[in-house]
Amino acid sequence: MTHTLRTFFPYVFPFLFVLAMLPVFQFSELPKADFTFTNGTEIESLDSAHVSGAPEGRIIDAMFEGLYRKLPDPEDPNKMLPVPAMATGYELSEDQRTYTFTIRKDAKWSDGSPVTAHDWVFSWQRFLHPETASKYSYQLWYLKNAQRYTGRKIEVGDRVEIERDDRPNPAQTYPRGTMLAGVVKAQEQLGTEDDPIYVYEVQLVAEQAGQPQWDQPGETQRFVMIPRFDERKHAEHAANLVRQVLPHFSEVGVYAEDDHTLVVTLENPTPYFLELVSFYPLYPVNQACVERHGYPDWTKTENVVNNGPYNMEFRRIRDRIRLRKNPEYWNSGEVSLEVIDALAVQSETTTLNMYMNGQVDWGTTVPTSIIPELIERDQEKLNQPGREKEQPDMRIEPMLTVYFYRVNTTKPPLDDARVRRALNLAIDKRAIVEFVTKAGQVPALGLVPPGLAKYEQQVSGDFNPEEARRLLAEAGFPGGKGMPRIRLVYNTLDAHRDIAEVIQQQWKRHLQVDAELVNQEWAMYLKRMTDLDFDVIRAGWIGDYPDPNTFLDMFVTDGENNQTGWSNAEYDQLIEEAMSESDEEKRMEMLEKAERILLEEMPILPIYFYVSQNIVRPYVKNFYPNLQDLHPLHILEIDEAQRDFILKAEGVR
Amino acid sequence: MNAPKPPPHQAYDAAFPPLEKYETMLGEAEAIHGISLWQDAWRRLRRDWVSMTSLGFLLLLGLLAIITPLLPLQSFKEQDLKRRQFLPPTLSSQIEEPIPVEAEGDVPETETRRVSLAITQFPTDSDEFRRRYGEIWENPNLLDQAMIRARLTIFGDWCLPSLCGTDHLGRDMLSRLFWGARVSLIVGVVATLVSLLIGVSYGAISGYAGGWVDDAMMRAVDVMYSVPFIFVVLFLISILSDDTVKTRLADYGIDRMVILYLVIGAIYWLTMARVVRGQIISLKNEQFVDAARTIGARGGRIVFLHLVPNVLSVVIVYLTLTIPAVMLFEAFLSFLGLGVEPPNVSWGQLANDGLKVITPIRIYWWLVVFPAIALAATLYSLNFLGDGLRDALDPRMKNR
Amino acid sequence: MIEFLVKRFFWLLLTLWIVYTFSFFLMWKVAPEGANLSERKFPPEIQANLDRYYGLDKPLIERYFLQFGKALTLDFGPSMKLMDLHSSQLIRQGLPISISLGALALSFAMLLGFSTGIVSALWRQSLLDVGFRLLATLGIAVPNFVLAGFAIILFVFILKWFPAAGWGRPIDLVLPALCLAAPFAAYIARLTRTGMLEVLGQDYIRTAYAKGLMPRVVVLRHAFRGAILPVVSYLGPATAGILTGSLVLERIFFIPGLGTHFIEAITQKDHPVSLAVVMIYTLLLFTMNTLVDLSYGLIDPRVKLNK
Secondary structure, three states: OHHHHHHHHHHHHHHHHHHHHHHHHHOOOOOOOOEEEEOOOOOOOOOOOOOOOHHHHHHHHHHOOOOEEEEEOOOOOOOEEEEEOOEEEEEEOOOOOEEEEEEOOOOEOOOOOEOOHHHHHHHHHHHHOHHHOOOOHHHHOOEOOHHHHHHOOOOOOOEEEEEEOOOOOOOOOOOOOOEEEEEEEEEEEEEOOOOEEEEEEEEEEEEEOOEEEEEEEEEEEEEEEOOOOOOOOOHHHHHHEEEEEEEOHHHOOEEEEEOOEEEEEEOOOOOOHHHHHOOHHHOOOOHHHHHHHOOOHHHOOOOOOOOOOEEEEEEEOOOEEEEEEOOOOOOHHHOOOOEEEEEOOOOHHHHHHHHHOOOOOEEOOOOHHHHHHHHHHHHHHOOOOOOOOOOOOEEEEEEEEEEEEEEOOOOOOOOOHHHHHHHHHOOOHHHHHHHHHOOOOEEOOOOOOOOOOOOOOOOOOOOOHHHHHHHHHHOOOHHHOOOOOEEEEEEOOHHHHHHHHHHHHHHHHHHOOOEEEEEEOHHHHHHHHHOOOOOEEEEEEEOOOOOOHHHHHHHOOOOOOOOOOOOOHHHHHHHHHHHHOOOHHHHHHHHHHHHHHHHHHOOEEEEEEEEEEEEEOOOEEOOOOOOOOOOOHHHOEEOHHHHHHHHHHOOOO | OOOOOOOHHHHHHHHOOOHHHHHHHHHHHHHOOOOOHHHHHHHHHHHOHHHHHHHHHHHHHHHHHHOHHHOOOOOOOOOOOOOOOOOOOOOOOEEEEEOOOOOOOOOOOEEEEEOEOOOOOOOOOOHHHHHHHHHHOOOOOHHHHHHHHHHHHHHOOEOOOOOOOEOOOOOEHHHHHHHHHHHHHHHHHHHHHHHHHHHHHHHHHHHHHOHHHHHHHHHHHHHHHOOOHHHHHHHHHHHHOOHHHHHHHHOOOOOHHHHHHHHHHHHOOHHHHHHHHHHHHHHOOOHHHHHHHHOOOOHHHHHHHHHHHHHHHHHHHHHHHHHHHHHHHHHHHHHOOOOOOOOOOOHHHHHHHHHHOEOOOOEOHHHHHHHHHHHHHHHHHHHHHHHHHHHHHOHHHOOO | OHHHHHHHHHHHHHHHHHHHHHHHHHHHHHOOOOOOOOOOOOOHHHHHHHHHHOOOOOOHHHHHHHHHHHHHOOOOOEOOOOOOOEHHHHHHHHHHHHHHHHHHHHHHHHHHHHHHHHHHHHOOOOHHHHHHHHHHHHHHHOOHHHHHHHHHHHHHHHOOOOOOOOOOOOHHHHHHHHHHHHHHHHHHHHHHHHHHHHHHOOHHHHHHHHOOOOHHHHHHHHHHHHHHHHHHHHHHHHHHHHHHHHHHHHHHOOOOOHHHHHHHHHHOOOHHHHHHHHHHHHHHHHHHHHHHHHHHHHHOOOOOOOO
């Protein structure tokens, strides 16, 4: 026995290896997709209420569709225009506060059910619900009472909705428990700051067909809501415990008049509201699907129900998402590409390698160090026969995005605006864009990027070491003496490290100020930003809609994205007033003034305005650069003949 | 045939050689110096030119790494974005510098200047001097400060041209290689010494104690062999370099480098422990151990004073093979972004930075080739030296 | 042999338990909030929801026992970073890929290592021998990510033999496997050469030649078998090395294997996933070490499996 085993032994290991390699052949050869692009990091989720990144945005945009959708303007394809999508159109009221959208009759979900106005009421309610904790919920706060709903702000006399503590699954917000409606008669807050107990006396009202009858008041009851409920600690309240008390959702400015009419009421006239509804956080989700599977299970490939041009065929983690044309999509006849692969490639070098090798048609980033060579290459190819008129591969266009540093204005010495101005003046932004980022970025002297209609760009002082030294001396640190080390926090990325190293040296050289670089992973970086645990921290902001407001409303006192501790009453007031100003010119003036205040006080150090750095094969048609770097997948087309020609010319095939 | 039988005492006399013979024997014995294992090994090693070359190279490298601040190098961290980005290797120490031209339309003129530290023009106690000093060197320790002073006295502002080119921020590659050597070598050597300390003590104690202690200790080693330590290390480093933890550790004087030494050292000791234990077991019943015990030596003394020196040969061979493994591991950590932090550099990090600029469009070859050569040459030498030492210290090769 | 395997199984359980316990307390002690939950300050009821979802609402010790129980059923909990996914999905998708890559690399390593080792030993000190040895040392002395960089330029862009990166077809694995195999092929070649040289000088080989056997038979049947022993003992550490190396190569070649998931998980503090991967790696390593010990007894009759 042993002997035979021994004879066989030399073959045992090879056999094992062959066995181990079987999985390779299990993956039958994948049919090649019609179009492949690199999508950056693996998406965190498909749930539009839970994500905020660009890679997630691209996939959600392909799989879902909102009332409107941004597509290239046929007259000037470099401009993006909201065009009717799930809605066929809208009517705007006199006071510019009420939009009445008509929902498309032929719009269907991928399971065949019709898309109705109720889908938005549900989706937006879920989006605004405090327990959903959407990062983007402020995008909907333009709706009447929406901010109150998310912030659970309740006053005596308000109509409220009460959710009993009987959810089918306590860990899921939806489906919700039994709902009651009523009017608050009295309220008080017990418990401690960390462990509050909210007590409400509510006069309940009867309901008919799901609609509360406000004119039929019933009995008054006592309800207790405890966010951190603990059976042992709060036993006395157990009898009156409810899950949630919120302002009644009928108070929020969205309701479905019928299946195909959606009425939206805003707090203030908002000229860019169409831009907002065509932004992916405001896309609808399917109520039946969400309630059946719950979050996050509803987004699994086998569960998800969507209404956009593409369905998810499969998802290989950290490899690719394969999208296939959705036959139920109302406009599927116009969708040209049948199968699209979105690769989760993070490395810029790998992206470029795959692009040059013909494995990828669109790369969303390229290695910075060789951008000049890529541009040169585009020039050279024009000399080849048959390619004289070819579009460049490297598409570099300005973007509505600013790269800046946030300064923690709560701690000395950075609470002194002179010090902040000095730091700003000592940064040679021109050198950074010319030699580090290299793709023709624009040095930022203000916060709002160029290219916004009617808005005049505001500028702070340009690189001026003399003036910087003077300001620093004036603030009490002549020659950098006595100035403590500055902790400069950035999130892990070579490009950020390079810029930080350059700025570190410039501060040292021009101001004699020492900076310590602190490299943080994304999650920790965000935490430090919210906790104001930094002196200076890297940041970037992509305009959500083409209006200066998307940049400027960040820095209102205690704003969600202020994160500098900076506060200025005049600034707050200007932003507030501009919001309800309907005269476009006056509004812009107010915003310009606000930006001037911001630049005077310098709670941020603007560095440069981004450019998009897409590398796209010229045979991909309908790919237009634009300020927001949006490239809807369903309008792309591929010129097969040109594809073969180009790939042959480059020796890829 | 029939020789007369000598008387008994005469037979004795004949059997013993005459006194003179003893004297000559004594003389011969005195002439023969007892050759210890080490001398013998050294003799054999000296004949092996490959090992000797390797040894020479390593000694030279070590020396250069120690006296790096004394060498006329440029700053390893000073950037020069405008003039010296991606400069290929050059022998010339001239830098072309465009002179700003007032009138438009003129071709911008260039002026040339020499590579220079530009520091000696300032008096040493001035602010300007301190600023410039901080731009060129990163917090040197006392010894380095002394060497830097000497360097400024000997060479002044003069420094070598960028013989190995410059990187993407215009920093001098040659000087980065030298400063990187310090980090890489220190990590390699110190981490290996840590592993040596743990491995030898553990193995020696286990082997000497024997019985159930030995059993338990070796069983523990067996268990640890199956622990994917590399993952534990990655995990530890990523957690310990978390900023909050880092500041807490910094209070105890522990930085990323120290963590690197400790954790890398802590995973490379297993084999060492096994080998040492085997040697100790075969040695512990030798007479010299008994002798030591008879005169009352305690266990600890016997292990560390009598037994351990006898296994040093094995340990040294293993040492030369562990250092390269550790250096490669450091490179691996740099690749994952968990190595030393800027502005410090290591070879692994340089190679990794170089790798990023290898693209099908353009290869800045000097950024990857020089660090790769530096690493490869060192690792080659260590490997060859290890092989040579193993042969030289092999008792079977004695007197050959 | 059965007794040996039973004992080994017991040790496996012990090892897994130790690794689990150590990692569990380490990760949750040092980074108690894990991934993503720390990004923003959530309102308390949302935080409570999230805590419940990830099982963070109980004291650490209680969680340890609960999650250990779950881990016994191979359930390590949902991923904290890729919110849609469960750690078991990541393992299920990543493990076969990594195993294939590793197995292919080990096969390449053995194929290259054995053949060059034998050739080196037979034609000792020839140009071939010296060349192979230099090449082998190069494999040991250059970090594999540098090797991979050069290999991509050479094989992908100059020779155009392989795709640049990606995953899906068997051919996608060849180049990464070759790069991964390089250092191990080098070690195996060295070990084979030394082993062969030692064996070739022994009496039984001379006897075999004297019997009039063909040189090919002598070398492959008799000598090689004697030389294989040190190589087999090297396979244990090699497995550990392959696992490490695959972290690098999966990253460079964009292969969605376990290594990629692990690196992402530890840097983003996605504790459930890192824990699951560490356990898988421990299991793999232990199995490989056991196989190696087992094969000693099979190859070399002098070795007794008494432990």
